[in-house]
Amino acid sequence: PGAGGTEACDWAGMLYRMYSMFCEKNGYSYKIIDxxxxxxAGIKSVTILISGYFPYGYFKGETGVHRLVRISPFDSNARRHTSFASVSVTPKIDDNIEIDIKQSDLKIDVYHSSGAGGQSVNTANSAVRITHIPTKTVVTCQVERSQQQNKDIAMAMLKSKLYAMEKAKLDKEKDSLKGNIVDINFGSQIRNYVLEPYKLVKDVRTGYETSNATKVLDGDIMGFLES
Structure with missing residues (x-):
């Protein structure tokens, strides 16, 4: 989540629900990694692994900032609030692709997995956090009961992130040669979800829009993915 505190966490939770419902309706499977x-309310962050037909091809366009405008359910004065949440999509790297990661560049922490309300899932230190020191990239996994399984998943996530970072760097260099650099940050959202004073979901890049915001938040986003 970005600007907006509790509002942003709730919005992040709504986005997670939107994507999970899309998966369920369209034959994709998904698994919460962290x-x-x-x-x-809501979530501060969630990492999910989506499997199915060409998932990265469909979802890669979701990377960026998503902006919500609504009457806040947390505001006793029923004022309109704007919230932001950021989505990052990276491909699962094929095991045959070599990503050189030095062991000396890693900081690995283990800790108790925690469930809802901070309750311990098990008594063993099974959750794993890996920090790639040169890039300050952090990945965590606590979905499995085995520390080794969580470490393997976290390493795969780290490889995917480093691969995506390197690809983005190369793409940016190519764009700079073309004079076409677009930064994705808060204030330059890719899509607006307006629930008040009218209903409209509009992608600012493609211009694709619909007034059926409820349907979109219930997972009907194929039009946006294909636009």
Whole structure:
């Protein structure tokens, strides 16, 4: 989540629900790799692995900032609030692709897996956090009961992130040669979801839009993925 505190955490949770419902309706399977619950509502972050037909091809366009405008359910004065959440999509790297990661560049921490409300999932230190020191990239996994399984999944995630970072760097260099650099950050959202004072979901890149915001938040996003 970005700007907006509890609002942003709730919005991140709504986006997770939107993507999970899309998967369920379209034959994709998904698995939660790591999840950090919000203090009052929603989620601070969630990492999911999506499997099925060409998932990266469909979802890669979702990378960027998503902006929500609505009457806040957390505001007793029923004022309109704007919230932001960021989505990052990286491909699962084929095992045959070599990503050189030095062991000396890694900091590996293990800790107790925690469930809802901070309750311990098990008594063993099975959850794994890996920090790639040169890039400050952090990945965590606590979905499995085995520390080794969580470590393997976290390493695969790290490889995917480093691969995506290197690809983005090369793409940016190519774009700079073309004079076409677009930064994705808060304030330059890729899609607006307006629920008040009217209903409209619009992709600012393609211009694709629909007034049926409820349907979109219930997972009907194929039009946006294909636009």
């Amino acid at each position: 999840e950090q619950k919000g203090d009052e």
